[in-house]
Amino acid sequence: MATSTRKPILISGAGLSSLLLAQSLLRASIPFQIFERDASVSFRAQGYRLRLSSEGLDAIESVLSPADFQKFWDTCGKTSGAGGGLTILDALTASPPPALPTEESSEEKANAKPTGPPMSLTSRDGKTIGISRGDMRRLFMACCEPFINWSHHVTAYELTPSGVRAVFADGSKSIEGDMLVGGEGIYSGVAKQVSGGKLKTYDTGARGIHGQAPSTAFKGLGEGVWAVRDTSRNQGDVFAITNVRPGDMDDPTVQFGWTMGSHPGVIRAPNDDYTMIGAPAASIAQELTANWHPRLRPLFEQMDVSEAAFWKITCSTPTGVPEWSNEPRVTVIGDAAHSMTPAGGIGANTAVRDSALLGNLLAEKGGWESGVTEAYERGMREYASEAVRASYGMAKTQFGIHIDENSKTHLTLSPPNPDDQV
Incomplete structure (x- = not known):
């Protein structure tokens, strides 16, 4: 300088x-x-x-x-797949969920509030950059x-x-x-x-868990940006998102990450202590995904327990x-x-x-x-x-x-x- x-x-x-x-x-x-x-x-x-x-x-x-x-x-x-966008999967079937109705009622349209323009997942060369x-x-x-x-x-x-x-x-x-x-x-x-x-900054009440697993655990998904959603729980939804990049899926020494989130009340840290890392967070993530499709479970069954961590969602x-x-x-x-x-x-x-x-x-x-x-x-x-x-x-x-x-x-x-x- x-x-x-x-x-x-x-x-x-x-x-x-x-x-x-x-x-x-x-x-x-x-x-x-x-x-x-x-x-x-x-x-x-x-x-x-x-x-x-x-x-x-x-x-x-x-x-x-x-x-x-x-x-x-x-x-x-640089990740390709599904037109460079996000692919949504049902957690129990590992397939895209049924299409939702696109027609809004006149009341819904009247009450709709602008949330700003959507941001495309792709940013350069038709790929998702992470x-x-x-x-x-x-x-x-x-x-x-x-x-x-x-x-x-x-x-x-x-x-x-x-x-x-x-x-x-x-x-x-x-x-x-x-x-x-x-x-x-x-x-x-x-x-x-x-x-x-x-x-x-407000506490939204929603909670999540970060985790990592060997890249070989993601081979069942393949290249792409994936969002998995479990809507089968009465207390609220659980979802996870991951970016599976090409070139590393056969190398068990490379780890990919995933992020899990939930509706308020679904994920709770022991004693409400969200500074805890490792086994307590890993155990909850594995419990929540125990009935997920076999294509998805390796992400959590093979996770690096020491890397698991809770997080609070604020805004x-x-x-x-x-x-x-x-x-x-x-x-x-x-x-x-x-x-x-x-x-x-x-x-x-x-x-x-x-x-x-x-x-x-x-x-x-x-x-x-x-x-x-x-x-x-x-x-x-x-x-x-x-x-x-x-x-x-x-x-x-x-x-x-x-x-x-x-x-x-x-x-x-x-x-x-x-x-x-x-």
């Missing part, structure tokens, strides 16, 4: 959106410091695999150098390591006459920066402070990103600004759009300047609100959830888990 007399941009959290923003600052020779609560990059698991939309890929490509983007692209998996969070984080972290301060948990900030300081959990403070970007996920103290409490205010009084030196990105359900895989793609937009605005000015955060928030609020509405709209159908302003917020949830930070 070139020498600069400017104070650094302070970034809270070393998740995907924070690191991609850091890459943008690196290319523009703008100084920055990242503060991460974890002790190291290997402190905790990186969570499930991400599907990249056209918008997400475009944002990443706009930030990385051509050589770095080529490395990123080469690391991504990458593990771990690989994505590793690539975005390249050359940023010297500027990451581990074991620094940002809980708030303090404005100074000519800048801002991050305030840590032990009461100490950072060096003075030109600007602070809160990218520390749904538990962001920066987001709560800068928005005056208007940024909220920002369904109407979109709220308005708050702009603070010129502080803003938020990623889940800190707009937490989304996993429906549609929109959350991470929206987060990298934040990084690209804010990074571009800072690069244009050569660093922080009054008006940058206002311009960023104006643009972010438009596309992110559309994304939150779309994500929540799909989740209402998939997860059977309903939240409003009176629902429980994330403050009532368990401590942070591996997927809190985008």
